[in-house]
Amino acid sequence: MTVKVGVIGTGWIGAEHIRRITTSIGGAEVVAATDIDADRAARAVEGTGARVLADGTEVIAADDVDAVVVTSWGPAHAESVLAAIAEGKPVFCEKPLATTAEDAQRILDAEQRHGSRLVQVGFMRRFDAGYVQMKEVVSSGGIGAPLMAHCVHRNPTVPETYHSEMAAQDTAVHEIDVMRWLLDDEISAVQVITPRPTGNRFEHLRDPQFMLFEMAGGARVDLEVFVNCRYGYEIGCEVVGEEGTVRLPEIPGVVVRNSGHRSTPVPQDWTTRFAAAFDAEFEAWVREVAAGTPTTGPNAWDGYAATVVTDAAVRSLHSGGVVETGIKDRPAFYA
Ligand SMILES: NC(=O)c1ccc[n+]([C@@H]2O[C@H](COP(=O)([O-])OP(=O)(O)OC[C@H]3O[C@@H](n4cnc5c(N)ncnc54)[C@H](O)[C@@H]3O)[C@@H](O)[C@H]2O)c1
Numbered sequence: 001m002t003v004k005v006g007v008i009g010t011g012w013i014g015a016e017h018i019r020r021i022t023t024s025i026g027g028a029e030v031v032a033a034t035d036i037d038a039d040r041a042a043r044a045v046e047g048t049g050a051r052v053l054a055d056g057t058e059v060i061a062a063d064d065v066d067a068v069v070v071t072s073w074g075p076a077h078a079e080s081v082l083a084a085i086a087e088g089k090p091v092f093c094e095k096p097l098a099t100t101a102e103d104a105q106r107i108l109d110a111e112q113r114h115g116s117r118l119v120q121v122g123f124m125r126r127f128d129a130g131y132v133q134m135k136e137v138v139s140s141g142g143i144g145a146p147l148m149a150h151c152v153h154r155n156p157t158v159p160e161t162y163h164s165e166m167a168a169q170d171t172a173v174h175e176i177d178v179m180r181w182l183l184d185d186e187i188s189a190v191q192v193i194t195p196r197p198t199g200n201r202f203e204h205l206r207d208p209q210f211m212l213f214e215m216a217g218g219a220r221v222d223l224e225v226f227v228n229c230r231y232g233y234e235i236g237c238e239v240v241g242e243e244g245t246v247r248l249p250e251i252p253g254v255v256v257r258n259s260g261h262r263s264t265p266v267p268q269d270w271t272t273r274f275a276a277a278f279d280a281e282f283e284a285w286v287r288e289v290a291a292g293t294p295t296t297g298p299n300a301w302d303g304y305a306a307t308v309v310t311d312a313a314v315r316s317l318h319s320g321g322v323v324e325t326g327i328k329d330r331p332a333f334y335a
Pocket residue numbers: 008009010011012013014034035036037040056071072073074076094095096122123124170270
């Protein structure tokens with residue numbers, strides 16, 4: 001079966017995923033797309049045979065759309081995901097699933113009322129070869145009980161529309177998910193600390209930010225979010241256990257020797273750094289949708305759990321204090 005996909009939001013990553021589905025992976029085709037900028041949608045589907053529809057409601061309701069991809073702005077995600085669930089269609093939603101815990105809770109409630117899992121969240125790092133190897137080491141007891149983790153998340157620059165709360169909601173949300181997954185534990189408290197801001201930022205933005213997370217089991221995680229670091233897109237992660245440590249590998253790249261220097265390139269954005277992970281993520285999603293419903297990828301509970309933490313991080317950004325996430329127990333539906 002070829003899975004027929006409708007895409008809502010055809011900006012940077014929406015267009016990337018349309019290209020990915022059309023040319024990089026098998027088993028799916030894009031048949032419809034929409035964007036509040038209709039010209040952008042038309043450009044994104046050019047040459048694919050897909051049609052442009054007026055809005056997300058039309059895409060979700062279209063008879064020939066088997067499954068929905070949501071790649072609009074974060075605050076618009078929940079509405080589209082809820083509409084897809086109401087239509088009983090599988091939905092892949094880019095992170096974040098929602099920008100408030102209330103919206104994420106509405107999605108959990110709707111999916112449980114529907115009675116089977118329909119939602120996958122775009123936490124593509126779970127499909128990155130380096131993170132997968134780290135997970136195998138931690139889960140097999142290769143470093144003993146995890147005690148601490150050190151993470152770095154750097155972007156060269158961000159647009160003026162990126163605001164201080166997005167450091168948690170849009171950027172740190174990746175580490176929040178990946179640490180829950182690597183350590184197999186929930187995050188119980190968070191604190192955001194703001195060093196002297198870089199001069200290389202738009203005035204309204206607090207950048208960089210340090211985030212400290214406490215896992216329910218007592219392990220601690222520190223994260224540097226620095227989205228105007230200038231030099232490149234860099235992701236670092238090391239987990240320290242009682243018997244050893246495990247760290248993300250360096251990204252392979254040619255070694256250049258010239259002018260008295262030896263150097264290797266640094267990726268400039270997520271498209272190159274995580275290209276293989278995005279392909280693996282979509283291959284798995286399409287395979288599972290074709291077979292029934294998505295069951296093994298990051299689900300609505302993972303989206304909810306991450307949103308509860310980003311909500312707490314936003315409160316801490318404003319207060320400077322330690323904020324409890326207040327995460328509730330995972331429903332059996334998501335066991
Ligand atoms: N997994 C990753 O690493 C990754 C990478 C980039 C972006 N993202 C996520 O993907 C989402 C989009 O990011 P982007 O960089 O492509 O942003 P973008 O601004 O380039 O694109 C978003 C698009 O959505 C459209 N849009 C907004 N609301 C809409 C609505 N209600 N209906 C239809 N279209 C709507 C906008 O017009 C825009 O074209 C964000 O949530 C972002 O966090 C994830």
